[in-house]
Amino acid sequence: MPPPEHHRSGRAGWLRAAVLGANDGVVSIAGLVVGVAAAGAEPTVVLASGVAGTVAGAFSMAAGEYVSVHSQADTERADLALEREGLRDHPTRELEELTDIYRERGLDPELARRVAEELTAHDALGAHARDELGYHELRQPRPLQAAFASSAAFIAGAALPIVTAVLAPHAHVAGITTASTLVGLSLTGATAAWLGGAPLLRGAMRVVFWGAAAMLASGLIGNLFDVAA
Template structure:
């Protein structure tokens, strides 16, 4: 007899990279598009508009990389400090550490006897790993990786910023602001829908959400650019 299969698709394992990718790409699109639209609205030359977009891309990517690295490195430092504490406590008072595991497993629904058996076997296998996972919530898959986070954020920012930069490069100078705005809104709609779909949310809602904030940002940038009319 054939066995019925019940495949389960979970999306919680995507949270880490999905957050970083969406944040980086959307930040790249909106930030650089805002710069391009604002400078174009001021009446600046085509070369100035393009230089502004490229400079904004480089500065934004470096800023994203530095911010993500510092943030994730702080998390990594905290994890290492907590693991050092656990290592010391396992050396100085292994009995109390074992009882901590027993209490954790019993609280999760195991009988005391079974909780103790599980705790004893996991401690014998790798005591520090058991405490890291079940007491501290630190797993190898979800551990902080600062360099990886920095590179991913910078790459996502550059990929998003490429859209308004290309629009500024290829559009007729007289219509740079309008074409960049329209192109950016389309790009935001696509990335928003893809991110929502990957996370299991309605794509249309995700698209409209990021398009709204993108339009608001570019509208504000255009108003500020018009205050500094360089063509006058």
């Protein structure tokens, strides 16, 4: 017997939120540190900016994910309510819809009708949710899970540029932070790709590219405001 398959679709909700949070934490806080350092600010100002940005960003990511995923859950509940109403008021029409779906997927008309009837008898709403609306239990929206994953990942990602800013010589904070950020992004991108079953190099390169662009833009803007002058 071959070993059982381990699918990754169940990770989609929290993995998306965590990857987004980690990458945003690394890039946004590193950009903030690089921009403030490039402007010639004192080390305490650079550190305070990074810490303040981390706190604000973590709450922002949590709130954004919660609202976004909760809106998705609200939409799904509204759709299910419509289906429940249709099954109650127009059961024959709903049965025909389900039959047409299975026929379009390749079943002959007689078998499609029999499958639709049996699934309707077993769990009509579940059959319509899955096969008509495309909803699945593994991808069920979980607002709190997404909010926590995104916020925690943001803080973890932001720790890299903050620690770098503390340990690096003040004159080289911008350059060292940029270098460490790109290394960190390559690791988070590869890890996310590995968890999702995608090629590691492709996952690393796409986040490194955008991270490098952010560092460059932040440094250029910081140089426009030479507070040390």
